[in-house]
Amino acid sequence: GNSVTQMEGPVTLSEEAFLTINCTYTATGYPSLFWYVQYPGEGLQLLLKATKADDKGSNKGFEATYRKETTSFHLEKGSVQVSDSAVYFCALGSFSGNTGKLIFGQGTTLQVKP
Amino acid sequence: DAGITQSPRHKVTETGTPVTLRCHQTENHRYMYWYRQDPGHGLRLIHYSYGVKDTDKGEVSDGYSVSRSKTEDFLLTLESATSSQTSVYFCAIRKLGANTEAFFGQGTRLTVV
Secondary structure, eight states: OOEEEEOOSOEEEETTOOEEEOEEEEOSSOOEEEEEEEOTTSOEEEEEEEOSTTOEEEETTEEEEOBTTTTBOOEEESSOOGGGOEEEEEEEEOOBTTBOOEEEOOOEEEEEEO | OOOEEEEOSEEEEOTTOOEEEEEEESSOOSEEEEEEEETTTEEEEEEEEEETTEEEEOTTOTTEEEEEEETTEEEEEESSOOGGGOEEEEEEEEOSSTTOOEEEOOOEEEEEO
C-alpha cells in the first residue's frame, strides 16, 4: 500500500540556518504530495503542495520538489526563523475509484533557537 | 478558515464507556477523515468517508466505527473506550479532485481513564 516516510526528529537549528527535512514515499499511480505544518496547540495547515513529477511547491520561503525518480519530496528553507518552530508532516494523496485516501508521515519536529 | 468544527474539544471518559466525537463542515466537501495523533506515530488514519453513507477503514480502525448520514457530519464512535485510545483526534475535509488539499479541525483531546 501507499506510505510516507519522514526523517526522524527533532531537528534543532539556529536561526538563519538551512533546513532540510527528508520525505520519501511509496505509491502506485501518480499521487499528489503535500507538506503540512502544525503549530503548538493547533490543527494542521497546508504549507505547500505538488501535483506531478518535477513540480516545485513553495510558500513562505519553503520549497519542495516532486522527484518521481527518487520517490522523494524533501522540504527545504534557506534561512529558518524562530517562528518556524513547529511539527512538519509530509503527506500523499491518491485516488482509486471514488475513494481518496490521504496518508501522512510520522511528522518531524523543528526547533529553531535564537 | 475552512468551515470545520470538532466537538467536543476536550473529553475525559472512563474505560468501557462509549464515546462519540463529531465533525461538522459547512464547505460541502465530499471527503471527510478521522485521524489520531500520538507521539512517535504522527497522524494515523482511522476511517474516512467519500460520500454520504460511504466509508472505508484506515490503518488503525479497530475499536472505532463511523457514520455519515449527511454531507456535513461525520461521527466517530469508540464503542467501548480503552486507555490505548487516549489521543488527540483530528477531523479533516477535502473536496473532490486528485490535487486538492485537506483542511483540518482544531482537534479533540480524549483521555480514557
